[in-house]
Amino acid sequence: MAQRNSWLRGTIIRKSGPSTSTSTRTSTPQVQSTSTTIYGGGVKDPSGRTTEYFSMDDECPVCKSDRYLNPKLRLLVSACYHKMCESCIDRLFTLGPAPCPICGKILRKLAFTPQTFEDLGVEKEVAVRRRIAKEFNKRREDFPDLRSYNDYLEMVEDITFNLINDIDVPETEERIAQYRRENAALIEMNAKREEEYARYLQEQEEMERQERELRAQELRRLEEEERQEREKGKQAIIDKLETSDKDAARLVAKSRLEAQRRASARASSSSGFSNFQTSLLRSRAAQSTVIPDVPHVPLQDNWYTYDDMFKMRSTYHDPVSDAVRRDRDGIMRAGGYLVEQAWERALRFAVAGLEIMPVSENPPPAQEPMAIDNEGPADVTMAVA
Amino acid sequence: MTAPSVQDAQQASSSSSSTPQSLYEGSTQFRHWRFSPEQLAQMRSTLNQGAVSAIRDAFEADSPGSSANVSFLTAEEEHLLVKLYVGKIAQLCGHFRFPEEVEATAVSYMKRFYLKNTVMDWHPKNVMLTALFLATKTTNHPISLESYASQIPRTAPSDVLDLEFLVAQSLGFDFAVWHSHRALWGIWLDVQTLPDISIEELSRAYETALGHVRAARLTDAEFIYTPSQIALACFSLASPTLASAWARAKFPSTPHPPVLDVLEPIKALILRDGSPPNVEAVREVDRRLRLCKNPEKIPGTNAYNKKQQELERKADEKRRRKAEAARIAMEEGDPFGSVLAKKAVAADMDDDDDDD
Numbered sequence: 001m002a003q004r005n006s007w008l009r010g011t012i013i014r015k016s017g018p019s020t021s022t023s024t025r026t027s028t029p030q031v032q033s034t035s036t037t038i039y040g041g042g043v044k045d046p047s048g049r050t051t052e053y054f055s056m057d058d059e060c061p062v063c064k065s066d067r068y069l070n071p072k073l074r075l076l077v078s079a080c081y082h083k084m085c086e087s088c089i090d091r092l093f094t095l096g097p098a099p100c101p102i103c104g105k106i107l108r109k110l111a112f113t114p115q116t117f118e119d120l121g122v123e124k125e126v127a128v129r130r131r132i133a134k135e136f137n138k139r140r141e142d143f144p145d146l147r148s149y150n151d152y153l154e155m156v157e158d159i160t161f162n163l164i165n166d167i168d169v170p171e172t173e174e175r176i177a178q179y180r181r182e183n184a185a186l187i188e189m190n191a192k193r194e195e196e197y198a199r200y201l202q203e204q205e206e207m208e209r210q211e212r213e214l215r216a217q218e219l220r221r222l223e224e225e226e227r228q229e230r231e232k233g234k235q236a237i238i239d240k241l242e243t244s245d246k247d248a249a250r251l252v253a254k255s256r257l258e259a260q261r262r263a264s265a266r267a268s269s270s271s272g273f274s275n276f277q278t279s280l281l282r283s284r285a286a287q288s289t290v291i292p293d294v295p296h297v298p299l300q301d302n303w304y305t306y307d308d309m310f311k312m313r314s315t316y317h318d319p320v321s322d323a324v325r326r327d328r329d330g331i332m333r334a335g336g337y338l339v340e341q342a343w344e345r346a347l348r349f350a351v352a353g354l355e356i357m358p359v360s361e362n363p364p365p366a367q368e369p370m371a372i373d374n375e376g377p378a379d380v381t382m383a384v385a
Numbered sequence: 386m387t388a389p390s391v392q393d394a395q396q397a398s399s400s401s402s403s404t405p406q407s408l409y410e411g412s413t414q415f416r417h418w419r420f421s422p423e424q425l426a427q428m429r430s431t432l433n434q435g436a437v438s439a440i441r442d443a444f445e446a447d448s449p450g451s452s453a454n455v456s457f458l459t460a461e462e463e464h465l466l467v468k469l470y471v472g473k474i475a476q477l478c479g480h481f482r483f484p485e486e487v488e489a490t491a492v493s494y495m496k497r498f499y500l501k502n503t504v505m506d507w508h509p510k511n512v513m514l515t516a517l518f519l520a521t522k523t524t525n526h527p528i529s530l531e532s533y534a535s536q537i538p539r540t541a542p543s544d545v546l547d548l549e550f551l552v553a554q555s556l557g558f559d560f561a562v563w564h565s566h567r568a569l570w571g572i573w574l575d576v577q578t579l580p581d582i583s584i585e586e587l588s589r590a591y592e593t594a595l596g597h598v599r600a601a602r603l604t605d606a607e608f609i610y611t612p613s614q615i616a617l618a619c620f621s622l623a624s625p626t627l628a629s630a631w632a633r634a635k636f637p638s639t640p641h642p643p644v645l646d647v648l649e650p651i652k653a654l655i656l657r658d659g660s661p662p663n664v665e666a667v668r669e670v671d672r673r674l675r676l677c678k679n680p681e682k683i684p685g686t687n688a689y690n691k692k693q694q695e696l697e698r699k700a701d702e703k704r705r706r707k708a709e710a711a712r713i714a715m716e717e718g719d720p721f722g723s724v725l726a727k728k729a730v731a732a733d734m735d736d737d738d739d740d741d
Binding site: 311313320343356 | 407408420612613
C-alpha cells in the first residue's frame with residue numbers, strides 16, 4: 001500500500017515539475033525582439049548552437065534602463081564596441097548617422113550587432129579576426145618555403161594585433177588595403193577553394209546521414225523479416241509434427257539448421273554497408289591535408305637473420321665457461337648471467353657475415369660518410385673521405 | 386618543409402620492413418669501418434700528405450726555410466709505429482689482467498683512430514693509453530683512473546683523460562666492436578655438432594687458432610673482412626680439414642661455399658703482417674718523429690703559443706659577441722632577443738668560427 005502511495009506521489013511531483021519551471025520562465029523575457037531582422041550579423045553560426053549573450057544584470061549604459069524596468073531589454077554592440085539598448089539606438093540613429101554617446105565616433109543604425117560574448121574585448125577580437133581571415137587567406141602551398149609562410153603568418157598576426165589594440169590603425173588599414181590590391185586574384189581563388197571545401201564537407205555529411213537512415217531502415221526491415229520467418233518456421237514445425245510420421249527430434253533439428261543458414265545469409269548481405277562507410281571515411285582522410293605521422297623505428301635489424309644457420313645444443317664441451325657452470329652458489333652468475341646466452345652470442349658471431357664478400361674496387365665505396373662533424377677541436381686532422 | 390622528410394622516412398621504413406638487415410650489417414663496424422685494401426692505403430696516404438703539408442706550413446710560419454731538411458714520416462712508417470703500439474696494448478693488458486675483450490676493443494680503437502689522425506699530431510703512446518682506458522669502460526670492465534695511471538710509469542691521470550674526447554670523437558662514437566675471438570669461440574662450440582669429432586684434436590686446433598686471431602689484430606683484416614671470416618681463416622690455419630668441413634656444413638645447398646675463397650687472402654695477410662714490427666726499425670722512425678712532430682701540438686714552442694693565443698682570441702671574441710648580444714637584448718626589454726632574422730645571422734657567425 002505504502003509503495004503504491006509513494007509511486008502516486010512521484011507522479012504528482014513529476015507533474016508539477018514542468019509547470020513551476022514555466023512559471024519562472026515567463027518572468028524572464030525570452031521573447032525575441034522584433035528588430036532581429038535588422039540586426040542580423042552577430043552570431044554567425046548556422047547550426048544555431050551559439051546564442052546571443054544575455055544576462056539578468058543587463059543595463060543600458062546610455063539610458064540606464066535595466067531588465068527590471070524593461071523586461072524586453074536587448075543590448076546591441078556598436079562598431080566602436082559600446083553597448084546600448086534598442087530603444088536608445090532607435091532614438092539616436094533613426095535620423096541618420098550620429099556620434100556615439102560614449103566615445104563620439106560617428107555610427108549608423110545598421111552597424112549594430114547582437115552580442116555573443118560577455119567580454120566585449122573578445123567580441124572585438126573575434127570580429128577583427130573574422131574580417132582578417134576573409135582577406136588574408138593564403139595557404140602554405142602559396143609560398144615557396146616554410147620561412148616565407150611563417151613571415152606571412154607573423155605579418156597577419158601583427159596586423160590583427162594592431163587592429164585589436166587600436167595601434168596605428170590608419171597605417172594598418174593602409175597595409176591591409178595594399179595587400180588586398182596586390183593579392184586580389186589569389187584572395188578570390190582561395191576564398192573559392194575554401195567555399196568548395198566547405199560544400200564538399202557538407203555534401204559528405206549529407207551523404208552519410210542519408211546512408212545512416214537507409215541502413216536503419218534496412219535493419220528494421222530485416223528484423224521484421226526475421227521475426228516473420230521465425231513465426232513461419234514455428235508454424236511449419238507444428239504443422240509437420242502434426243502431419244508427418246517422422247522422428248520429432250530430427251524434424252526440429254532440420255528446421256533449426258535451415259533457420260541458421262538463413263541467418264548467416266542475412267549477415268553476409270548486411271556487411272556490404274560497412275564497406276561503403278569505410279570507403280567514405282577513407283576518401284575524406286585522403287582529402288585532408290594532415291601529414292601522417294610515421295612511427296619512428298629505432299632498430300631496423302633483424303635479430304633472427306642467423307637463426308637457421310646454427311642449432312644450439314643443450315651443452316658443449318667448453319673449458320672457457322667451465323668455472324661459471326661449476327659455480328654451485330651462482331656467485332659468478334649474479335646479475336642473470338646465463339652460459340647459454342653467451343654461447344648463443346658466440347654462435348651468432350661465428351655465422352654472422354660469413355657470406356659477405358669484401359669490398360671490391362670496381363663499385364664505389366660502400367661506407368657512409370664518417371659520423372664525425374667538424375665541431376670541437378679544430379686541429380684534428382681528418383681523413384678526406 | 387616537413388613533407389619531403391616524412392616521405393623519406395616512409396621510404397626508409399618501408400624499405401627496412403621489406404628487407405630487414407642482419408645484425409652485423411646493421412652494426413657501425415659494417416657501415417663505417419669497412420674498406421678495401423686500396424681504400425685503406427689511399428686514406429692513409431692522403432692523410433699523411435695533408436698532415437705533412439700542414440706541419441710544413443707551421444714550420445715555415447715559425448721560421449722560414451726551417452722545414453727544408455726535415456724528413457717527414459711516410460704513411461708506411463706511421464703505420465709501422467702504430468703497429469708497434471698496438472702490440473704494446475697486449476702487453477699492458479697482460480699486466481692488468483684485462484680480459485681478451487678489452488684488449489681486442491682497445492686495439493680496434495687504436496687502429497681506427499689512426500685512420501683519422503696522424504702520429505705526427507698525436508703520439509701513439511698516449512693514444513694507446515687512452516684507447517685502452519676507454520675500452521675498459523665500453524666493455525664493462527671499469528678500473529679507476531688513478532689506479533690505472535699509477536701502474537704505468539711516467540703517466541699522470543690527465544695524460545689519459547686529455548685525449549679521451551678526441552679519441553671518442555675520431556671513432557665517431559662507434560664504441561661497439563664485433564670481435565673475431567668471439568666468432569672463434571662460436572666456431573669451437575659449433576664444430577662440436579659435426580659428426581666424428583675428437584675433442585683433443587679440436588681443442589689443439591682452437592688453441593692454435595686463438596694465437597692466429599691475436600696475430601690478426603696486428604693486421605688490417607678487421608677493416609676488410611668480417612669477424613666470422615677472420616675467425617674461420619684462423620681456424621683453417623690451425624686445421625684446414627675441420628674448417629672446410631664446418632664451412633660446408635653451414636652452407637649445405639652449395640657444393641663450394643664462396644666463403645672458402647675468402648679464407649686464402651686472409652691467411653696470407655695474417656702470415657705476412659701478423660708479427661710485431663722490427664723494434665730497431667721502429668726506433669729509427671720514432672727518432673725521426675721527434676723532429677717532425679707538429680709544432681702546434683708541443684707545449685713551449687712558438688707555434689704552440691701562437692696557436693693557443695689564436696684559440697684564446699677566438700674564444701674571447703665569441704664571448705664578447707655573446708655578451709654584446711645579451712646586452713642588446715636586455716636593452717630592448719626582451720630577454721629572449723628580438724627578431725628571428727637577427728638570431729639566424731648570429732647562428733651563422735657561430736658556425737663560421739667553429740669551422741675554421
